[in-house]
Amino acid sequence: MTALDQIFVNLKHAIVALLPVAWQTPGSMVISAAAIVGTFAGLFAATTWIERKGLARLQNRMGPNRVGPFGLFQPIADGLKMLTKEDIIPRQADKLAHTLAPIVAVAPVIVAYAVLPVGRNMVAVNLEAGLVFFFALGGMKEIGVFMAGWGSRNKFSLLGSMRAIAQMISYEIPLVVSTLVVVMAVGSLSLVDMVEAQTGYHAGLLARWHVFTPWGLGGFLLFLIAATAESNRSPFDLPEGESEIIAGHMLEYSGFKYALFFLGEYMGLFAISGLGITLFLGGWTAPFSFLAWVPSWLWFFGKLLCFIAFFVWLRGTMPRLRADQLMGFAWKFMLPMVLVNLLVVAFWQFTRGWEFFGAGVWRWVLGGGMFAGAAWGLARLPRVGQPTGPRVYRFAE
Amino acid sequence: MGLTFPLLATVTWLAALGAVALRRPVYAALSLVVALLGLAAIFLTLEAQFLGMVQILVYVGAVVVLVVFVIQFTRNDEVPLTGLAFRPVSLGVGIAVLVTGGLIACIAGTPEWAVKPPEGPPPGMRQIGEGLMGVYVPALEAMGVLLTVALIGAVLIAMRGRSTSLH
Numbered sequence: 069m070t071a072l073d074q075i076f077v078n079l080k081h082a083i084v085a086l087l088p089v090a091w092q093t094p095g096s097m098v099i100s101a102a103a104i105v106g107t108f109a110g111l112f113a114a115t116t117w118i119e120r121k122g123l124a125r126l127q128n129r130m131g132p133n134r135v136g137p138f139g140l141f142q143p144i145a146d147g148l149k150m151l152t153k154e155d156i157i158p159r160q161a162d163k164l165a166h167t168l169a170p171i172v173a174v175a176p177v178i179v180a181y182a183v184l185p186v187g188r189n190m191v192a193v194n195l196e197a198g199l200v201f202f203f204a205l206g207g208m209k210e211i212g213v214f215m216a217g218w219g220s221r222n223k224f225s226l227l228g229s230m231r232a233i234a235q236m237i238s239y240e241i242p243l244v245v246s247t248l249v250v251v252m253a254v255g256s257l258s259l260v261d262m263v264e265a266q267t268g269y270h271a272g273l274l275a276r277w278h279v280f281t282p283w284g285l286g287g288f289l290l291f292l293i294a295a296t297a298e299s300n301r302s303p304f305d306l307p308e309g310e311s312e313i314i315a316g317h318m319l320e321y322s323g324f325k326y327a328l329f330f331l332g333e334y335m336g337l338f339a340i341s342g343l344g345i346t347l348f349l350g351g352w353t354a355p356f357s358f359l360a361w362v363p364s365w366l367w368f369f370g371k372l373l374c375f376i377a378f379f380v381w382l383r384g385t386m387p388r389l390r391a392d393q394l395m396g397f398a399w400k401f402m403l404p405m406v407l408v409n410l411l412v413v414a415f416w417q418f419t420r421g422w423e424f425f426g427a428g429v430w431r432w433v434l435g436g437g438m439f440a441g442a443a444w445g446l447a448r449l450p451r452v453g454q455p456t457g458p459r460v461y462r463f464a465e
Numbered sequence: 466m467g468l469t470f471p472l473l474a475t476v477t478w479l480a481a482l483g484a485v486a487l488r489r490p491v492y493a494a495l496s497l498v499v500a501l502l503g504l505a506a507i508f509l510t511l512e513a514q515f516l517g518m519v520q521i522l523v524y525v526g527a528v529v530v531l532v533v534f535v536i537q538f539t540r541n542d543e544v545p546l547t548g549l550a551f552r553p554v555s556l557g558v559g560i561a562v563l564v565t566g567g568l569i570a571c572i573a574g575t576p577e578w579a580v581k582p583p584e585g586p587p588p589g590m591r592q593i594g595e596g597l598m599g600v601y602v603p604a605l606e607a608m609g610v611l612l613t614v615a616l617i618g619a620v621l622i623a624m625r626g627r628s629t630s631l632h
Contacts, residue, residue: 207526
């Protein structure tokens, strides 16, 4: 079982051992980087198919079914189409910013994968400040969006990039703070340590994932919402808003630069899903002790595919938010809730020493009650003093 | 080390120069991004991982984005491409000379120039955390109060703006 679990690690070691000694360190880096880029770009191709098929199923359509069996070769056809399309730069555009923008939008996202442990011993670099590294690179994405929106010299592009940046900086705060609970509980910023902290099993059966604690569950939900907004996915896809501003900052792009933006967006989605898996869902660990024989990388990518399916489902289900609802939600609900969650995790950590009968249940009730009570209060607060009663819907008559 | 520091320092210096000298505000902001990234890279070569990351997170991810956000709200023709210089010029030059001269005087007064390798392993996350929560906790708390005051002030300004427009 360990042979299968460590197959990729051993393969890399075998390849590195073939190189001359002076080339081993750079060779090892290149192999790790190539594996990351290849795997996740391949996953991007697969996801375009999954998403189109999934959305089609939700909308009672067939989806792509012309190219290959079940339309499986559609991503290849799409890629070829994108590559052969004419690359247009508007005459009025700022050529430098317009050309650099897709690169700036994609490169940091790919670099962020370096700290993500995708399996046992499978992490490119184990940085001591891995989580900060991840968010630092996530923050660079906004510069790319801005360069695209401003450099295109198109009012829709500019509006789209303004929406995108406003949304990203608003949701970046809850996103970062929602992960702080894990930092507080684990006492480290390294993503490898965070997975290590979740190994082991409750009662020899259920994994010790953070999501099985009150702060972990609450933090995971908040993280999921903020991550959806941060990666501009529906229902937070205002920056693209096809019916309002066409495609936002991507409007003036064609051919492969347009594809690069999509690559960056999906790679960002995988990266942030992978971070959620690492922080709250045990990374590459198995949910039950009797499933521990399944290779660790299979668990990570299995969970990642579940995330992708969830995001497709969400996109097919939810309508788009209004800009004021979006901002109000970030500042009036998400931000206070992530701060409350910090108190919950502090409570959880301080009551670790409780030994009396039923202590675990009490910790759960009190911690979960704090979180749920705050959520209920914050949800009710804007409605205080407003008339309650059945909501009246008026349709066009 | 070798060529790393001279290369990084040159890029950072040129980009910082660009941030000041470039006429278009957008180019200046993007040039500032390059300068800050160069600075973060220098932090990384000094094994100050956390500082490098925070440099990117705070300055590129927040401060420059704020600058960029403001630029987006202003139209191109509203921004004077000339006349951004300090007036009167003598005042600007005077301040520049004062600051640079002071820095040079301080550096020249440094008794020892030889760079010694630090003793023991470089300080990690744990030491930074213990420092912030131990010796420097009053400073940290004071910063917290300052930022909270700033936040409340921002909300108040926003609220006042709205009430005058309504009534």
